Amino acid sequence: ESSIGIETKLKAIFLPFIGKSHLLFVVDMARLFAMHNVDVTIITTPANATLFQTSIDRDSSRGRAIRTHLVNFPQIPGLPHGLEIIDADTPQDSSKLFYQGLLLLQENFQQIIRDMKPDFIVTDMFYPWSVDIAAELGIPRLNCNGGSYFSHAARNSTEQFAPHVNVSSDDETFSLPGLPHKIEMTRSQLSDWVKEPNNEFGYWMKMIIDADRKSYGSLFRSFYELEGTYEEHYQRVTGTRSWSLGPVSLWVNQDDFDKANRGCAKEKEEENGVLKWLDSKEDNSVVYVSFGSMNKFSISQQIEIAHALEDSGHDFIWVVRKTTKENEYLSCLGAGTVPVPDTSILEEFEKRVKESNKGYLIWGWAPQLVILEHSAIGAVVTHCGWNTTLESIYMGLPMVTWPLFAEQFYNEKLLVDVLKIGVPVGSKEWKNWNEYGDKVVKREDIGKAIDLLMGGGEECLEIRKRVNELSDAAKKTIKVGGSSYTKLKELLEELKSFKHQKVNNKMEGEV
Ligand code: UDP
Incomplete structure (x- = not known):
């Protein structure tokens, strides 16, 4: 308890995506915050939870305040019951059904966030809607950013300068302007949605990037010593804040059991x-x-x-x-x-x-x-x-x-x-x-x-x-005094001040 009677433990909600690849790193991030004394609730669906629940149970038994809150995946006509994780086996034609399910899920998630009143939320980049609920509640939204800083810098460069438009074939190389290093690529190596920004996914990506810009900041799994030049480049070009807290999976999975069972529904023989x-x-x-x-x-x-x-x-x-x-x-x-x-x-x-x-x-x-x-x-x-x-x-x-x-x-x-x-x-x-x-x-x-x-x-x-x-x-970076470690501590201090400020403002408003 602080001197003004506000509980100092921060309360956070984490929203991982319903696909294995993104899910694992947002869960790792959630576990990292719980390891550093934040009270963490992860909201997900039952099938997604089976992929990481053993790790959460072990963290709880270590005395960390972390739990999973389950929400059933909505029944969508045409989508078999229990199919609620997007992975490479998800047939292309059912992706749309998944997205319908996601839209319905969003309403449930929003209500839970309202009811739980967290001090901040950490969300997968694929939930751009969460920027609005954070604004409604007056709390920070931290975006868990997929990929390297470098990949963001390179994507920004292709979007801003469109160098691929000036080559005559898919195999001709072009340089990416404005980057700290000379980087060459071909058009065939660019994603569909960079080449056709108005396609469906391109539109979604615009929403995602827009939500990033309106967020409190982004969490990266990278670390400063790896791509610090691109971290600075990213912050300069996007004008947003970010914290490099990586490598996260090794930070939270330090004992053999955690390492061996990460991402498994069942214990592995x-x-x-x-x-x-x-x-x-x-x-x-x-x-x-x-x-x-x-x-x-x-x-x-x-x-x-x-x-x-x-x-x-x-x-x-x-x-x-x-x-x-x-x-x-x-x-x-x-x-x-x-x-x-x-x-x-x-x-x-x-x-x-x-x-x-x-x-x-x-x-x-x-x-x-x-x-x-x-x-x-x-x-x-x-x-x-x-x-x-x-x-x-x-x-x-x-x-x-x-x-x-x-x-x-x-x-x-x-x-x-x-x-x-x-x-x-x-x-x-x-x-x-x-x-x-x-x-x-x-x-x-x-x-x-x-x-x-x-x-x-x-x-x-x-x-x-x-x-x-x-x-x-x-x-070194994840040990006491290392740069990722220090960034995490600084972020947590800042989030605590934010919370105190909010409570103080509220008390003053009531006087
Ligand atoms: N992974 C694993 N076993 C596997 C495949 C993947 O433990 O058989 C883990 C791997 O350690 C990594 C993650 O799953 O943390 C895969 O993430 P990555 O970004 O490399 O690829 P993605 O799955 O996102 O394409």
């Missing part, structure tokens, strides 16, 4: 098998290949990956997603018999690499944090998702970059051209997260990039040196 396998391998000898929670590859692309890995001189772990769920789902909607992709080639491949002890396939969800931490892992093949990027940097692992969708092509530029800790496979085509895309990256190109990072040559040693320095910085 997978962990023991894969760790035992890694224990039998030499340090830095294994490549970890994973494309995050939303990837969707055609069978022909998966076959190229399989060959590249089998032909390479290095051992590997490959997290593979089955591509059959969509077909099952379409059948249940009455779409008739839909051809199920033939995964038998991959099953034979798995058998062979198991026998030779060269590779380990994980079907579905991998305990990524514990795997990356293992000393046998030497490099990561990634789609440049911002979580995986930060996790790899934290562990001192260089990356083979293979961007697919969202802002991943910008992240690749940061890794390859600015930080110089990544080697590209030569991915050229931006696609929607729920599409397969037309282009296939060839096994030779995948193999070449892996060899460069795992080969021990001079370039590889330079890259490893740089990523190790960033890893040290990542570990």
Whole structure:
């Protein structure tokens, strides 16, 4: 209690999105605030909660004030009951039904926020409406920003200067004006909505950006030592405030159980098998290949990956997603018999690499944090998702970059051209997260990039040196006195003053 009798513990509501990729980092952020003495309520739907409830229960048992408040996902005609998480298996034609559900959900969320009267709200960027409820209640809205500062700077540049309009083909390179470094891209690497800002998603993104501008500020998972130049650039160009609080997933998931069970609906048996396998391998000898929670590859692309890995001189772990769920789902909607992709080639491949002890396939969800931490892992093949990027940097692992969708092509530029800790496979085509895309990256190109990072040559040693320095910085920044730590403390102090000011104003008004 403070001297004027106001409870000093801040009360916050966190609103994660209903899709795995965004959900996990907003939940990590919520747990970070609870770890620092904020009273936290996460509002979500039952199926989404199963993905993280074990972590929340453990945090509660550690004495932290954190809980989940469940709201049922609305029944939408045509959307099967229980389907309430957007991921790569969500068929394209049902996305619209999801958005209908989201609109209804919004009203419930708003009412809960009114009833709970938090001191501030932290929300996923995909809930731009929350800026209005924050204004109504006179409380700060903090936006959990997806992606790197660099990706925002690069997107701003393409929007403001439209350099892609002046090239004559999709493959011709152009520079992004106004950035601290010379960055070149092609039109084929830009998202649909940057190329056609008036499409539906482009319109939504405008609302999101507009809400960011009206918010109290944004929370980033980045850290100052990683891309401080772009942090300053972002603040200057957007005129908004931001706090770099990353890397968050490693900050809140420090014990082995938390690491192993992050993002799992059930406790994993997978962990023991894969760790035992890694224990039998030499340090830095294994490549970890994973494309995050939303990837969707055609069978022909998966076959190229399989060959590249089998032909390479290095051992590997490959997290593979089955591509059959969509077909099952379409059948249940009455779409008739839909051809199920033939995964038998991959099953034979798995058998062979198991026998030779060269590779380990994980079907579905991998305990990524514990795997990356293992000393046998030497490099990561990634789609440049911002979580995986930060996790790899934290562990001192260089990356083979293979961007697919969202802002991943910008992240690749940061890794390859600015930080110089990544080697590209030569991915050229931006696609929607729920599409397969037309282009296939060839096994030779995948193999070449892996060899460069795992080969021990001079370039590889330079890259490893740089990523190790960033890893040290990542570990320091979240400790007492580090920059992310200090930023978090400053933000919490500021939010407390805001609350006190509000209460004082109210008391004065009543006198
Ligand atoms: N992840 C995991 N196991 C998997 C796939 C992903 O634990 O099999 C985690 C990973 O550690 C990361 C997040 O899920 O924190 C994926 O985020 P990222 O930004 O890399 O990719 P996205 O899923 O957003 O495309």
